[in-house]
Amino acid sequence: MYLRSFADSDGDGIGDLGGLLDRLPYLADLGVDALWITPWYPSPMADGGYDVADYCDIDPRFGTLADADALLAEAHRLGLRVITDLVANHTSEQHPWFVAALAAGPGSPERARYFFRDGRAGGEQPPNDWISAFGGPAWSRVREPDGFPGQWYLHLFAPQQPDLDWDHPGVREDFDAILRFWFDRGIDGIRVDAAPAMAKVTGLPDAGHGPGALFESRTWVGNPHWDVEEVHDILRRWRRIGDSYEGGRLFVTEAVVNGPERLSRYVRPDEMHTSFNFDYLTSPWDARSLRAVIDASLAALAPVGAPATWVLSSHDETRHATRFGRADTTAAIGGGAMGFDTAAPADRELGLRRARAAVLLTLALPGSAYLYQGEELGLPEVEDLPEDVLQDPTWERSGHTARGRDGCRVPLPWAGDSPPFGFTEDGVAPWLPQPADWATSTVAAQRADPGSTLSLYRTALHLRRSVLVSADESMVWIDAADDVLAFDRGTALRCVVNLSGEPLDVTGHGEVLLASGPGDGRLPPDTAAWFRVDGG
Numbered sequence: 001m002y003l004r005s006f007a008d009s010d011g012d013g014i015g016d017l018g019g020l021l022d023r024l025p026y027l028a029d030l031g032v033d034a035l036w037i038t039p040w041y042p043s044p045m046a047d048g049g050y051d052v053a054d055y056c057d058i059d060p061r062f063g064t065l066a067d068a069d070a071l072l073a074e075a076h077r078l079g080l081r082v083i084t085d086l087v088a089n090h091t092s093e094q095h096p097w098f099v100a101a102l103a104a105g106p107g108s109p110e111r112a113r114y115f116f117r118d119g120r121a122g123g124e125q126p127p128n129d130w131i132s133a134f135g136g137p138a139w140s141r142v143r144e145p146d147g148f149p150g151q152w153y154l155h156l157f158a159p160q161q162p163d164l165d166w167d168h169p170g171v172r173e174d175f176d177a178i179l180r181f182w183f184d185r186g187i188d189g190i191r192v193d194a195a196p197a198m199a200k201v202t203g204l205p206d207a208g209h210g211p212g213a214l215f216e217s218r219t220w221v222g223n224p225h226w227d228v229e230e231v232h233d234i235l236r237r238w239r240r241i242g243d244s245y246e247g248g249r250l251f252v253t254e255a256v257v258n259g260p261e262r263l264s265r266y267v268r269p270d271e272m273h274t275s276f277n278f279d280y281l282t283s284p285w286d287a288r289s290l291r292a293v294i295d296a297s298l299a300a301l302a303p304v305g306a307p308a309t310w311v312l313s314s315h316d317e318t319r320h321a322t323r324f325g326r327a328d329t330t331a332a333i334g335g336g337a338m339g340f341d342t343a344a345p346a347d348r349e350l351g352l353r354r355a356r357a358a359v360l361l362t363l364a365l366p367g368s369a370y371l372y373q374g375e376e377l378g379l380p381e382v383e384d385l386p387e388d389v390l391q392d393p394t395w396e397r398s399g400h401t402a403r404g405r406d407g408c409r410v411p412l413p414w415a416g417d418s419p420p421f422g423f424t425e426d427g428v429a430p431w432l433p434q435p436a437d438w439a440t441s442t443v444a445a446q447r448a449d450p451g452s453t454l455s456l457y458r459t460a461l462h463l464r465r466s467v468l469v470s471a472d473e474s475m476v477w478i479d480a481a482d483d484v485l486a487f488d489r490g491t492a493l494r495c496v497v498n499l500s501g502e503p504l505d506v507t508g509h510g511e512v513l514l515a516s517g518p519g520d521g522r523l524p525p526d527t528a529a530w531f532r533v534d535g536g
């Protein structure tokens with residue numbers, strides 16, 4: 001759930017907890033098990049709430065702690081778990097810890113919570129060559145209390161997001177208390193933001209980034225500010241806290257690292273339970289690549305005994321209904337910096353056809369699947385947002401060369417023929433403008449149509465729960481042509497995806513349970529179907 005863009009209950013054009021509470025029945029009916037909600041804490045919103053000014057409260061734009069309690073109670077009543085987002089690598093520049101650090105000056109205990117260092121070249125140059133995920137150097141220079149330019153502080157993301165020094169015992173202890181604060185309120189799990197960033201090599205040595213280097217964390221080896229060994233100490237500490245609660249609490253990490261083996265280290269038995277699978281998200285729409293990613297993901301996780309996860313879209317990525325309609329279907333994150341969008345032309349009809357097939361593939365795989373709000377409506381990336389409404393820091397940090405992630409964050413269309421499509425009160429402008437042509441994409445328009453993308457998702461999620469719940473967790477590939485993915489999940493379900501340019505004869509596979517296109521014995525190109533395995 002990207003909270004700002006889900007549903008607005010108080011008419012300010014910004015999604016909020018009241019809006020989410022009102023729509024919980026929609027989510028329960030859709031058939032999801034749990035909600036991961038993006039940061040809801042008080043924030044100046046320099047990075048959409050990933051710049052936190054107070055970890056133990058709710059931003060007034062989203063509601064109050066009482067609203068969070070009400071949401072939790074109602075979600076639990078409906079059988080939905082709730083996962084909150086913990087941003088612990090950095091705070092907001094407006095967090096009292098950072099405000100105090102700025103005021104206290106060089107060498108103070110307040111500054112020791114962050115990475116304040118003197119610059120090189122007489123103070124004029126950043127202390128090292130580290131870079132920001134949003135472009136440019138990872139250091140900004142401060143004006144000291146005496147009014148003169150002074151030390152530099154580290155921010156692996158935007159300058160408004162100073163990195164905490166996790167070697168500081170006070171930082172560790174404060175976050176122990178923050179975890180307990182939310183677990184005590186009944187939160188079921190934590191999504192750990194930017195986990196690989198949380199430890200840095202002592203002494204902050206240069207990384208060897210050349211001029212114009214991009215934040216390519218999927219290819220880095222031995223980088224001093226990413227995927228450093230000591231991250232795992234922090235994760236183990238948190239796991240012990242979660243495990244101290246009755247029934248335990250769930251942890252899922254965001255860890256964009258160099259391949260499945262490095263990723264598997266985050267989900268060792270005493271660390272996190274699961275981690276998002278960016279290798280799957282970045283795979284092109286190509287049978288060979290997808291099969292290789294699926295096999296490598298499962299193989300790397302087997303020795304540590306962790307379940308796989310699968311994801312196609314998020315609030316950081318180009319929506320896959322658009323990505324799959326481009327000539328290059330690889331996600332932008334594979335190309336370098338976070339969320340940098342290529343904005344290549346997309347064939348919308350082709351992209352949606354593939355997205356519908358992709359969800360049947362994703363939901364048939366063993367493990368857990370993450371869906372991003374709006375993908376169940378088949379929403380495309382909004383690629384023509386006017387420049388003056390763009391809010392993602394990427395836009396400024398890239399010198400207006402990369403539009404960033406706003407195109408996947410446009411508020412959802414619920415009902416009606418024109419904006420705001422039921423997202424907020426009529427006459428109120430949503431915080432990002434919606435395309436005028438979303439009338440056929442609304443929940444209301446799709447709900448009654450059995451052929452809609454919403455109906456496909458809903459049926460798939462309910463079938464997954466009823467059919468796969470008892471299935472053998474293993475998956476077995478079955479013989480198929482080169483451009484076809486076909487596998488069985490025990491005797492419960494067979495999934496066949498046709499990625500070739502030709503129709504595929506599927507008459508021998510048994511009874512069709514669900515198809516993303518016409519399911520009459522032939523799968524058209526870029527469609528998929530689920531079958532009941534003969535005798536199953």
Ligand code: GLC
Pocket residue numbers: 047050051087157193194254315316
């Ligand atoms: C994660 C979030 C992203 C945010 C970044 C910095 O990648 O998903 O939205 O910008 O962390 O906190």
